[in-house]
Every structure is written in C-alpha cells, then in structure tokens.
Amino acid sequence: MNNKYIRWFENVSSHDVPLVGGKNASLGEMISMLKDEGIRVPDGFATTSDAYWEFVKQNNLREKIQANLDDFKRGSKQLEDTGKSIRRFFSHGTFPDDIAQNIRDAYRELCKRYRMDEVDVAVRSSATAEDLPKASFAGQQETFLNVTGEEELLDACRKCYASLFTDRAIAYREEWGFEHTKVALSIGVQKMVRSDKAGAGVMFSVDTETGFQNVVIINASWGLGENVVQGAVTPDEYMVFKPLLGRKKLKPILEKELGAKEKKMIYVKGRSGNTKNVNTARDERLSFVLKDDEILKLARWACVIEKHYGRPMDMEWAKDGETGELFIVQARPETVQSRRIAAEFKTYKLKENGKRLLAGLAIGEAIATGKACIIKSSDEIGGFREGTILVTGMTDPDWVPIMKKAKGIITDYGGRTSHAAIVSRELGVPAIVGTGDATRSLKDGQEITISCAEGDHGYVYEGVLQFEESEISLKxxxxxxxxxxxxxxxxxxxxxxxxxxxxxxxxxxxxxxxxxxxxxxxxxxxxxxxxxxxxxxxxxxxxxxxxxxxxxxxxxxxxxxxxxxxxxxxxxxxxxxxxxxxxxxxxxxxxxxxxxxxxxxxxxxxxxxxxxxxxxxxxxxxxxxxxxxxxxxxxxxxxxxxxxxxxxxxxxxxxxxxxxxxxxxxxxxxxxxxxxxxxxxxxxxxxxxxxxxxxxxxxxxxxxxxxxxxxxxxxxxxxxxxxxxxxxxxxxxxxxxxxxxxxxxxxxxxxxxxxxxxxxxxxxxxxxxxxxxxxxxxxxxxxxxxxxxxxxxxxx
Known part of the structure; x- marks a missing residue:
C-alpha cells in the first residue's frame, strides 16, 4: 500500500530524500538493495513530505510559522519563545482525515506482517534536508520509542512534526543557511527491536578520531540504544580491522574495551510510548554486550554499507533479546573525518609535566587550557562563561550553542559516539568524555589543561601547562x-x-x-x-x-x-x-x-x-x-x-x-x-x-x-x-x-x-x-x- 502520503521502506531508495528524508531513504535503500548481503533492517513505512505540507496547509500553519521566525530574526522574540510557539501550533493541529486513515491502514498492515495485534514501533523524525555529507542533523528532531496502538501512533507523529522546530533545530538551520519553510518532515514508523532485553549502540566505518579508514568502531551498551547516542552511559568499545574480515578463520578484533554501562533503557510494562532507565546489574557492567562473532558480523555489515554508499558511514544497530538477531536501524554519512584535509594535519605536544586529575576517552588530538565551568543541567546553560572549559555529566543537542563557545569539553559519561563526542569533533573542540566524576572532582573556576594528544585516552591536568602546536604537511x-x-x-x-x-x-x-x-x-x-x-x-x-x-x-x-x-x-x-x-x-x-x-x-x-x-x-x-x-x-x-x-x-x-x-x-x-x-x-x-x-x-x-x-x-x-x-x-x-x-x-x-x-x-x-x-x-x-x-x- 503506497500512495501520496505513505511509502513502505522497501519501495524507497536514496533518491527519495525530498520525499521521505535522509533517514527513511537510507532505511529503504538498505532494505531494497542490501537484503541479499544478509543485512537485517526492521520493517516499516514512512509518511511523505506531501503529508507534512498537507498537515501544515489544513491547519493554516505556514503564515504563523513565518511570522514567528520573522520576529526571531528581527530580535523581537527569543529563540526559546519562538520554538515553543511554533511547536504549540503543531500540537494543537489535527491530521486531515485521509492522511490519518492512511497512517492507520499502514500500521494495521505492519501488525499483520509481524502477526501481532498491536505491534510496538519506533517513530522517528526524518527531515528532508538531513544527513547530507556536509551537514549532520543528528539529534535535531525527536524519536519516540515503544509506541503501540493507532491513536498513540498519531499522537507521536504530531510530536514528530512539532520537533522540526525544536530550539536546536531552528538554530542549526540558521547556522547552515537552510530555509525553515522549505524543509519538510517525514516520519519513519519502524518495528521496535527488543534491544531492551539485549543491547544496542552505534557503529562507524572509520576511526572517528584519526580518520584511519581500515577499521570499524562499534560502541555497545545494554538496553535501548538511546543512552549510547545521548552519551548517558560509557559503552563497551570494539575495534575491527576491515582488510582481514574476509578471512573466515581470523578474528581481526583489535580492541575490546569494557565500558561501565551504568544504566540501561527498558520498556515500561503495560504502557505505550514509555521507557525508563534502570541501573545495570554488576554482572552486566562486567560483561561485554556483544560476543566476538556478533562484533565481526556487525563489522562486515558496516563494510557492505560503506561500499554501497561509497563513503564512511555512521550507523545505529540493535540486538533483539527475544530472537537474538542483530539489526541495523539507521545509517547516515559520517560528516567529520570525511571532510578532513588529508594533505596536512596538526600535532600537539605538552612541554611540561603536570598532576593528572582525571582520565577519559580523547576526542580530537588537541590540547586546551582554561578555567573549568561546571554546568550540571540544561537549566544552568545560561550560566556558561564563554572561553572556559565546559564540565558536565552529558550533553544533548540543546547544549550545542554553549559547546561552540567552549575551549574544551569534559563529561562524566559517554563514549566516542556520544552526542558530546560527535559535536566536539564537528566543532573542532577537544573533549574528554566518560571521565566518571569530573563534575564532582573539579571545581568551578579551577585552572586546568585538557590533553587529547596522548593517544586514545585524554587527561585532565592541574593548572595551565605549556604546550606546542605544529602543522605537518604531507605534500x-x-x-x-x-x-x-x-x-x-x-x-x-x-x-x-x-x-x-x-x-x-x-x-x-x-x-x-x-x-x-x-x-x-x-x-x-x-x-x-x-x-x-x-x-x-x-x-x-x-x-x-x-x-x-x-x-x-x-x-x-x-x-x-x-x-x-x-x-x-x-x-x-x-x-x-x-x-x-x-x-x-x-x-x-x-x-x-x-x-x-x-x-x-x-x-x-x-x-x-x-x-x-x-x-x-x-x-x-x-x-x-x-x-x-x-x-x-x-x-x-x-x-x-x-x-x-x-x-x-x-x-x-x-x-x-x-x-x-x-x-x-x-x-x-x-x-x-x-x-x-x-x-x-x-x-x-x-x-x-x-x-x-x-x-x-x-x-x-x-x-x-x-x-x-x-x-x-x-x-x-x-x-x-x-x-x-x-x-x-x-x-x-x-x-x-x-x-x-x-x-x-x-x-x-x-x-x-x-x-x-x-x-x-x-x-x-x-x-x-x-x-x-x-x-x-x-x-x-x-x-x-x-x-x-x-x-x-x-x-x-
């Protein structure tokens, strides 16, 4: 059942970004083109950009949206108030009858395919300008998990439309020069992988720190994958050498680092659309999420996906705890290392020794000095001091405006694929993630040095240390x-x-x-x-x-x-x-x-x-x-x-x-x-x-x-x-x-x-x-x- 407002994933491809957005187009591409390679992608469907524009038209939103954006650009309205007003318009809007019926019909068909009365689905936003090779819209719009039932699905779809105008999405489009009223939103409705009973994570087909293209980096944690993406936990990290993956007798796993995996996200029993975080058990924290054969399978899939798209890729994966099967639930171009100039690179070196205060994963290869600015929650963002080193538990897209103004970033939680890590790479700001207790052990205003120039692990030193920066040309x-x-x-x-x-x-x-x-x-x-x-x-x-x-x-x-x-x-x-x-x-x-x-x-x-x-x-x-x-x-x-x-x-x-x-x-x-x-x-x-x-x-x-x-x-x-x-x-x-x-x-x-x-x-x-x-x-x-x-x- 495909029509003006609905497309099943198997019937869309990477050419359909204007119709279903980058995220959904990529899912369709993998289902239609890579199934024979053994790659599993959960079934589902997408609403089209036509459905979005029709929703906007029927609820008379275009003029209201534009008026609020004009006020924002003139400076007569703050970003927070602008986003709140526009999102309220969508929340109070109603779906045209034919679109609502199409969504219901598609959901019923998905239930039939999985032989369930009410299949549990993930409802994801897919903007028609997202995930381009030169711009990452990761995390700009919302995702809703464990949604069951037609009415809950329609409500989640409405929330997805509203999330096109989160404060962070508005600010990001402003920075990249995208016209707000020309970006539409498609909604992906996809069978949930029961990773709440197993694990999930993120995967890159390139080393995210150095750009070395012959490895796959996999992050993994127990439960649903949102904690890994958001940097709310310190995940396991696995590294696999790609050139030897084709040899069946070999296990080319270069690294297996056990993460703390402090908590996991699971379903709330009996309630649709709800999840919660619970503390992981001791044996879970001391165990790797993936077995060696699963690590190698995911790495092979990463190579297939990278080869198909012809560029380094950023992927999300999940393991179903009921069936034991692995799935790819998202794939998009990697946007940092693929843009690096290969002809030259900078090196940094500390010129003096200092007292090490903390250690974590190094993001980037630079060194920065400055005063620590401890921000424990998003409510305190307004208190950030430009030119200081941001110290926090974790970040999400709402933090980007102050991350741009930071000399460096330190987080308590997160791995190489957390939000803090991804954004700091894009901004070129050195970061140390997953330190464990930076917000407790450092003092606000304390002078520190952060060094990401000593390998995989980054270190926080007491005081301002002297360092040198050199540029090496490979020409x-x-x-x-x-x-x-x-x-x-x-x-x-x-x-x-x-x-x-x-x-x-x-x-x-x-x-x-x-x-x-x-x-x-x-x-x-x-x-x-x-x-x-x-x-x-x-x-x-x-x-x-x-x-x-x-x-x-x-x-x-x-x-x-x-x-x-x-x-x-x-x-x-x-x-x-x-x-x-x-x-x-x-x-x-x-x-x-x-x-x-x-x-x-x-x-x-x-x-x-x-x-x-x-x-x-x-x-x-x-x-x-x-x-x-x-x-x-x-x-x-x-x-x-x-x-x-x-x-x-x-x-x-x-x-x-x-x-x-x-x-x-x-x-x-x-x-x-x-x-x-x-x-x-x-x-x-x-x-x-x-x-x-x-x-x-x-x-x-x-x-x-x-x-x-x-x-x-x-x-x-x-x-x-x-x-x-x-x-x-x-x-x-x-x-x-x-x-x-x-x-x-x-x-x-x-x-x-x-x-x-x-x-x-x-x-x-x-x-x-x-x-x-x-x-x-x-x-x-x-x-x-x-x-x-x-x-x-x-x-x-």
Missing amino acids: DIPDTKTQIMMNIASPEASFRWWRLPCKGIGLARMEFIINNIIKIHPMALIHFSKVEDRIAREHIEELTQGYKDKTEYFVEILARGIAKIAAPQYPHDVIVRMSDFKTNEYANLIGGRQFEPREENPMLGFRGASRYYNARYREGFALECRAIKQVREEIGMANVIIMIPFCRTLEEADRVLDVLAENGLKRHENGLQIYVMSEVPSNVILAERFAERFDGFSIGSNDLTQLVLGIDRDSAELAELFDERNEAVKHMIQKQIENAHKTHTKVGICGQAPSDYPDFAEFLIKAGIDSLSLNPDSVIETKRHVAEIEKRRTGK
Whole structure:
C-alpha cells in the first residue's frame, strides 16, 4: 500500500530524500538493495513530505510559522519563545482525515506482517534536508520509542512534526543557511527491536578520531540504544580491522574495551510510548554486550554499507533479546573525518609535566587550557562563561550553542559516539568524555589543561601547562631508496601517525603495553595464589575482573595492543621487540617484587634474551609467545616480526630459538621471521654467525654506544661522553652492516640518533643501512634529508 502520503521502506531508495528524508531513504535503500548481503533492517513505512505540507496547509500553519521566525530574526522574540510557539501550533493541529486513515491502514498492515495485534514501533523524525555529507542533523528532531496502538501512533507523529522546530533545530538551520519553510518532515514508523532485553549502540566505518579508514568502531551498551547516542552511559568499545574480515578463520578484533554501562533503557510494562532507565546489574557492567562473532558480523555489515554508499558511514544497530538477531536501524554519512584535509594535519605536544586529575576517552588530538565551568543541567546553560572549559555529566543537542563557545569539553559519561563526542569533533573542540566524576572532582573556576594528544585516552591536568602546536604537511614528500620506518610504543600513537609516508614499524616496544596497560607482572598472574602482597592481590583482582584465567588478561591485552600497532602499517613489516625490562623495572609492576632478583647494575644484568629460557621468567615469556601467536594466527597480523633483545652469545640465541619453537613460534613456519637486536659487540663481531640464526638485525645505538664506550647511558656525570657519533661506535655500526650484507641479511637501526642528528643519518646512508626507524615527529624532515643524500650520491 503506497500512495501520496505513505511509502513502505522497501519501495524507497536514496533518491527519495525530498520525499521521505535522509533517514527513511537510507532505511529503504538498505532494505531494497542490501537484503541479499544478509543485512537485517526492521520493517516499516514512512509518511511523505506531501503529508507534512498537507498537515501544515489544513491547519493554516505556514503564515504563523513565518511570522514567528520573522520576529526571531528581527530580535523581537527569543529563540526559546519562538520554538515553543511554533511547536504549540503543531500540537494543537489535527491530521486531515485521509492522511490519518492512511497512517492507520499502514500500521494495521505492519501488525499483520509481524502477526501481532498491536505491534510496538519506533517513530522517528526524518527531515528532508538531513544527513547530507556536509551537514549532520543528528539529534535535531525527536524519536519516540515503544509506541503501540493507532491513536498513540498519531499522537507521536504530531510530536514528530512539532520537533522540526525544536530550539536546536531552528538554530542549526540558521547556522547552515537552510530555509525553515522549505524543509519538510517525514516520519519513519519502524518495528521496535527488543534491544531492551539485549543491547544496542552505534557503529562507524572509520576511526572517528584519526580518520584511519581500515577499521570499524562499534560502541555497545545494554538496553535501548538511546543512552549510547545521548552519551548517558560509557559503552563497551570494539575495534575491527576491515582488510582481514574476509578471512573466515581470523578474528581481526583489535580492541575490546569494557565500558561501565551504568544504566540501561527498558520498556515500561503495560504502557505505550514509555521507557525508563534502570541501573545495570554488576554482572552486566562486567560483561561485554556483544560476543566476538556478533562484533565481526556487525563489522562486515558496516563494510557492505560503506561500499554501497561509497563513503564512511555512521550507523545505529540493535540486538533483539527475544530472537537474538542483530539489526541495523539507521545509517547516515559520517560528516567529520570525511571532510578532513588529508594533505596536512596538526600535532600537539605538552612541554611540561603536570598532576593528572582525571582520565577519559580523547576526542580530537588537541590540547586546551582554561578555567573549568561546571554546568550540571540544561537549566544552568545560561550560566556558561564563554572561553572556559565546559564540565558536565552529558550533553544533548540543546547544549550545542554553549559547546561552540567552549575551549574544551569534559563529561562524566559517554563514549566516542556520544552526542558530546560527535559535536566536539564537528566543532573542532577537544573533549574528554566518560571521565566518571569530573563534575564532582573539579571545581568551578579551577585552572586546568585538557590533553587529547596522548593517544586514545585524554587527561585532565592541574593548572595551565605549556604546550606546542605544529602543522605537518604531507605534500611533496620524496620517495627514498632507504626504507623509512617508525618507532612506536603506544597502540594509540600508531593510529595518530597512520598518514605519515612510512613503510612499517622498525621498533614496537612491548614494554609500553605491559607497563601502561596491563600493569601486572606476568609471573604474578601465573602464580597468583602465591602472591604475598595483599594490596597487590587486590589490585590484580580488580584489573582482571571478567577473566576466569588471569593469564588470559595478559595475553589478550598484549595481543590486541600489538595488533593495534601493526594495523595502520599492514601489510608492511612491524618489528615487535619481546620484553626488555630491566629487573628493577619488572619489580615495579604490580606483584613484581616477589619474582625479581635485586641487582646492583640491572642495565647489564638479567635482561633480554637471558630471561626467556631462565626458570625465573620462562613461564612469563610463554605468555608473550601466546600473545604473538594470537596476533599473527588469530587476529591475522602476519606482518608482525619478532625481535630478540640483548642476545649476548650464539649459544643463548640457540636456547631462545628453542624456547620460541616450544611455544609455537618456529622460525619460517607460517612465514614467521625472527630478528635480533645488534646492541652487544658480540653481535657485530659474530654477525655472520648470528645471521645463520636470525632473519635481520636492528641496531640499538644507545646500548651499543654504552658497551663500546663503557659508559652507563643513564649517567648524568658522563653524559657529555655519551655520543653515538663517536668514531668507535660508527666503526662498529659500519662493520655490522658490512658483515650482515655478506650473508644478504637486512640491517636497520631503531635508535634515537638518526632522528636527532642529520649528520649521523648521512653516515648510515653512506654505510648502506637498509632502513631507518625514526620517531614519528621527525619522519618528514628526516625523509626529505635522506632523499637529498641519496640524490647527491647517485647524481639523480
């Protein structure tokens, strides 16, 4: 039954935006075009723009609307009064008989399709100018959930019409230059997915912070999806690597972060059109909403939808708790990253340390300083002070006018797809969401610094800290014969720098993930029952909640951290160094002191390769191996190469290779390459024999300098003598390259020196180094310098 006023979703497409609005057109497009791809969209119908205009005409609203808008533009009427007056006109209006009957008839047909007397529906507003690639109208109009019965449906439709003139919608159209009286509203009536009995959320086919296009980001919480959209809860977050989704045996999930999921929205029993929020149970807060196979299914759907529309997409999904089925309930173009200029980007860096007050999810990559302005409810919005940092529980579209005037935004609740996150990205305002208690722990007027420049997590610091802002241009970067790679420790940092013209990671430090994310000594997890420190035991219990086997906590977090580092460089080589803590550093991990010897000189003691086969740490090394296997064989990052640090002798090399093989990491099996650090003089002297055991060398210039010159690299008194450019050190590096190349073995360098000293980089190029692994912020400058050196040498 399609007519002038009603269109079933299966009979509309993306070409019908003027008729049914962007939201409904997109639903129809997916139902009609993507059903064969296995994508489920709940059935339903839309009222047309003709129905809206007829409603306006029959109730003589056009002149009344225009008169109020004219008063508003002249300044004789406030926005709040304007919106209230216009909405009242719609609320008091009546549907023409034929339109009302068409809506009733369509609803009855929907009831028949679902074999229900009164089907429960979501009634959504769909403006005919919404969800354009360059403008997001998300949240501008209203949605009504759990509506049942014909009269309740008609009432909800009337409320949808009125919501075309919410204060926020009027203000938004004014800003974007849309004429109010030329924008119509279609209403989508769609079978409710019973996610009140399961979960729902939001999904993006691009990384919302960095623009990296090879991942899908999924947010999930228990109950109806409104809490996720509004930022009323801190949801689970999952990240999936798109290029490996087509391989059935792989699970390319790069991240699974458990959200607090403080509450869930459910139906109010026996009452149509009503929902309520209830606190989630403890087991719900400690459980992931989605299973791995469901995460992967949604990610595949995101890829199909993105491919169909030809652009990054922002989608809403829901899981039916009665059937267990997943559904897509909305899809629209992503409007922030798709507009970013790929040729340049800004970087921010704190120039001084400060006291961390709070942490949350970082939105954007900037830093801002200012005074906190605490606004706890929309009633207090008028008290916001322009140029301050907005601190609140959560935001909704009514808050946009003050969000524009804020230097930064901090919220207690919300994830990356919350309203606060979406709007702050559009406005280019740095935000930290989901801090938990910012409104309670910060004071109004307190001077603070918010930093979103340190990866996925943003931090609030006490006081005004100095920072620097740099602009990096990616235009006209020359190619080089020498492979340029990066040194990366943090999984978040790898995403921040994905657009740099590099080919791989020359050094990924496993210690960063262990120290900053895992935080627990692996032997304390393996032998938890023997941990004597009561405080350490409590801390371990807290961090490993949800893991029946505590060692799985170590393996899973380490694996996903490494995979996240590897993903932006896939399929280029990513060289992951196995753990290289010193004993004093291992001891500082939670529960670590009990399992570490005390050494006078840890720098030259029980570190690197010597630990891997020793009974003191062999079981801990096995966990590292399990993580590498998971990265390569389950997640699918076969571009990961492992590297052994501080390997002193050939005999030690053989013992380590045996232990690796025992743990399923046999050299050349499944394409596995194993490198060794060249940081001990014996590695240089016996390079040809080490090359029989390893596939490549990476020169660690700091440790090599320490051992060649006999200087503790941490000694302040001898700092002036410590120089990688010393003639003896350069001689050792030259010999390492020559000896390795005799056996056709690759040699790179991952030390700091090429990033700091252009003359040292020139020496390495002349010596024939195969690759330079640099700090990210020096990649562009060093690559240009290397290109000049190569050009001088070849004359081309």
